[in-house]
Amino acid sequence: MPRAKSKKKAPEPEVYLERTQISSVVFGLVMVVAMIVAGAAMLGGSLSQMGQRWGSAMDGASRSVGLSVDTVEVIGLEHVPAVARQIKASAMVEPGENMFRADPHLIQRRVEETRLVTNVRVFRLWPDTVMIYADAAEPMALWNDGQTWTVVDNMGQLMPKARPQDHADLIKTVGVGGPAAAPALDKALLVMPGLRQEIDHARRVAGRRWDLVLKSGALVKLPNDESITPSVLSFARLDEAGELTRRPLKEIDLRVTGRVFLTPAGEMMGGAA
Numbered sequence: 001m002p003r004a005k006s007k008k009k010a011p012e013p014e015v016y017l018e019r020t021q022i023s024s025v026v027f028g029l030v031m032v033v034a035m036i037v038a039g040a041a042m043l044g045g046s047l048s049q050m051g052q053r054w055g056s057a058m059d060g061a062s063r064s065v066g067l068s069v070d071t072v073e074v075i076g077l078e079h080v081p082a083v084a085r086q087i088k089a090s091a092m093v094e095p096g097e098n099m100f101r102a103d104p105h106l107i108q109r110r111v112e113e114t115r116l117v118t119n120v121r122v123f124r125l126w127p128d129t130v131m132i133y134a135d136a137a138e139p140m141a142l143w144n145d146g147q148t149w150t151v152v153d154n155m156g157q158l159m160p161k162a163r164p165q166d167h168a169d170l171i172k173t174v175g176v177g178g179p180a181a182a183p184a185l186d187k188a189l190l191v192m193p194g195l196r197q198e199i200d201h202a203r204r205v206a207g208r209r210w211d212l213v214l215k216s217g218a219l220v221k222l223p224n225d226e227s228i229t230p231s232v233l234s235f236a237r238l239d240e241a242g243e244l245t246r247r248p249l250k251e252i253d254l255r256v257t258g259r260v261f262l263t264p265a266g267e268m269m270g271g272a273a
Contacts, residue, residue, distance in 0.1 A: 069097045070128035080136050083116050090114050091122075093130055102130050118155045139167045141182040144174045156180040171196060175204025181225060185210055188228040192236035195220075198245045209255075214245060218265075220252045227257050235260055 072093050077084035091107045104122040107130070111120045117134035125131055137153035142164055144150075151162035151170070156179050171189070173182055181204060189196045195212075203211045210228070212220035223231050231254040238260055239245060244252060253261035 067099045067127050069093055069095055069099055069102055069130055071095075072130045073132065075131060075133045076135050077117065083136055086114060087111055087117060087132060087134060091130070091132060099124060099127065104130075107132065115157050115159075118153070139170060140186055141179075142167060142170050142172045143178045143182070144172070146174075150179075152179045152182050154183060154186070156183045171199060172201040173204065174201060177207045178202075178204045181207075181210070184225045184228060185222075188222075188232045191229060191233045192239070194239070195232070195236070195245060216245070216249075218245070218249045218252060221255050223255045223257060231255075231257050234258055 072088055072091060072095075074084045074088050077087065090110050090113070092110060093102050093107065102124060104124060108120050108122045111117065111122070111132060111134065116137060118137050119133075119135045121133040123131045123133075137155060137157065137159065139151045139159060139162055140154040141152040142149050143152050143158070149164040149172075151159040151164055151167055152173070153159050158179055171182075171186070173179075173185075185202060198214045198216065200213045200215045203213060205211050209224050210222045212222065214220060220235075222228055234257070235244075235252070235254055244260075244262065248265040249262055250265045251261075251263035253263070
C-alpha cells in the first residue's frame with residue numbers, strides 16, 4: 001500500500017505585541033529633527049544656525065510629548081522661605097524648558113555656589129518636575145581674620161550675611177584656615193560639652209591643629225585634625241574624675257593620642273597623666 005503522506009502542520013500565526021513607549025517616540029522625533037537640521041546645514045546653514053535649530057526643534061519635540069519642565073520644587077527650606085526663593089532662582093530652570101536640558105549636576109553646582117545651603121541633591125521627576133533637596137546652612141562658629149568677626153556655618157564656609165552679634169554663644173576661632181577646619185573641631189567637642197563651655201577661643205596652628213585657650217588662662221594643645229576626637233575623648237574620661245579644666249594649670253597637652261600631659265601654673269614642665 002502506498003504510504004500515506006503526512007499532512008504538514010500549518011505554521012502557527014506569529015503574534016506581535018505593539019508597545020509604544022515614550023522613549024521610542026522621542027528617539028524617532030530626534031532622528032527626524034536631526035535629518036531636517038542636517039539638510040538645512042547642507043543647503044547653506046551655518047553651524048551656529050544648525051545648533052539653534054536643533055535646540056529649538058528638540059524643545060518643541062519635548063513639549064509635544066510632555067517632557068518639559070512644569071514645576072521646580074525646593075524641599076527642606078520651608079522654614080526659611082526667603083532662602084528657598086533664592087535657591088529656586090539660582091537653579092536657573094524656567095517652566096517650559098526641555099527636561100533634558102535640566103541637568104541635575106549643573107543645577108546642583110549652581111545651588112551650591114550660593115553658599116546658602118548644604119547637602120544639596122537634585123533630581124528630575126519625569127516627565128515634568130525638578131526636585132531640589134537642601135538643608136539650610138547653620139551657624140556653627142565665629143572666626144576673626146585679624147580685623148573683624150564673621151559667622152562660619154556647619155560646612156566650614158563663611159556666612160557674610162549673618163551678624164556675629166546675633167551668635168555670641170558660638171565658639172570663637174582665630175588663625176588662617178580656621179573656617180574650613182571648624183567643623184572637625186565642633187564634632188570633637190561634642191564628646192566633651194563641658195570643655196566647650198570653658199573655651200575662650202580656639203587658635204589655628206600651622207594649618208594642621210588647634211590650641212584651645214580656656215577662660216582660666218590654661219592652654220589645651222590638640223593633635224592634628226584626624227586625631228582630635230579620640231584625644232578629646234581620652235581627656236574627657238580623665239577630666240570626669242579630676243576636673244582638670246578647673247585646676248590651676250598652665251597647659252594641657254593632648255597631642256599624643258591616649259595620653260595627657262599637664263603643666264601646673266607657674267611651672268614650665270609637666271608630668272604625663
